[in-house]
Amino acid sequence: MHKAIKNKSRLLCGLKRAKADLTTAKFILYYGPSVADSDIYDLTDSKNLLEDEHLDLSKNTVLYLHGYLEDPDVESMHVIAEAYLDRNDTNLICLDWGELADGNYIFDAVVNAKQLGPYLAKVLLEMFDHGLDIEKLHIVGHSLGGQMAGIIGREILKRSKGTMKIKRITGLDPAFPLFYFTAGxxxxxxxxxxEFVDIIHTDAWLYGAPSSSGTVDFWPNGGKTLQPGCPQRNYKMLSDNDLSSHRRSWWFWAESVSDRFPIKFDAVAAKSWEEFKQKKIEESDQTVVMGHNCPTTVHGDFYLQTNGVTPFARGKEGITYVDPKELMGNNNTYEVTVPEK
Structure with missing residues (x-):
């Protein structure tokens, strides 16, 4: 009986290996001018991806990993892709792992992420051998994709026996359930x-990571629900309403990437959100911004406030605490849209 309970416990914790077809995952190379302009490759066809005429290996390359229950047709993928297409200095490759990120979070998605991460590390190591510059690769992941980005990074280090390390990994409100306080x-x-890991927290302790673990951790608006402008939660799990604060992380990231937004997410170091509110901040001669242009020389916890509507960044105004009602408060419900070009 004890053995049966133990096995059931292992299954509930997501430790039982799921039957996952990792070959369903694809690379999508977006080259613009719209998100409809893209080339799709199997993970086993990475050599041809590197030879794609739309991929410029002299530029920086971003690999974006979407989250749980997402696929290339969701809003986050389009917003992220459009933001990078505004730039001319970056290749964008998105991972479509929609079939593997589906199903039960514990039984399917987390287990699949734990299997897909090492496989992607193997594929990336092969791509480094065929011309992809590891020094120019930046992995960005949202939610469960953020946790998988970490898996990929540590697997590359392990498989290369410590000789190769990803330059930068960004976690956009990395998924909380099963990854924290679960005894490994x-x-x-x-x-x-x-080498540098930056994390943006927007829904800590609910869908998002509850604690600092990066080289630098950003806590916009305290890093928790409700983010300014988000509707009061109805606590219907995984509904648009309930996910609003969790999704703000990729909205903030996309805005920081796009050249259409001149105002940046200025942030300041502080020991806590409460000390930030009391203007007890750590003085620095260096300007620190959250997002794409974050300097990779900083470390620690940084705080800021954002607007409740796009554009979210407040520049220098964002580092001095104001009443959240001035930012379009929590009771406002509206659809957030990206300005037209």
Missing amino acids: LANHINKNDA
Whole structure:
């Protein structure tokens, strides 16, 4: 009887290996001018991807990993892709792992991420051998994709016996459930996964990571629900309403990437959100911004406030605390849209 309970416990914790077809995952190379302009490759066809005429290996390359229950047709993928297409200095490759990120979170998605991460590390190592510059690769992941980014980073380090390390990994509100306070059942993203790991928290303790673990951790609006402008939660799990604060992380990231937004997410170091509110900040001669242009020389916890509507960044105004009602408060419900070009 004890054995049966133990096995059931292992299944509930997501430790039982799921039957996952990793070959369903695809690379999507977006080259613009719209998100409809893209080339799709099997993970086993990475050599041809590197030879694609739309991929410029002299540029920086971003690999974006979407989250749980997402696929290339969701809003986050389009917003992220459009933001990078505004730039001319970056290749964008998105991972479509929609079939593997589906189903039950514990039984399917987390287990699949733990299997897909090492496989992607193997594929990336092969791509480095065929011309992809590891020094120019930046992995960005949202939610469960953020946790998988960490898995990839540590697997590359392990498989290369410590000789290769991803330059930068960004976690956009990395998934909380099963990755924290679970006695190592699923190791969470951390500062050792890349040379520089920046994490943006927007829904801490609910869908998002509850604690600092990156080289630098950003806590916009305290890093928790409700983010300014988000509707009061109805606590219907995984509904648009309930996910609003969790999704703000990729909205903030996309805005920081796009050249259409001149105002940046200025942030300041502080020991806590409460000390930030009391203007007890750590003085620095260096301007620190959250997002794409974050300097890779900083470390620690940084705080800021954002607007409740796009554009979200407040520049220098965002580092001095104001009443959240001035930012379009929590009771406002509206659809957030990206300005037209």
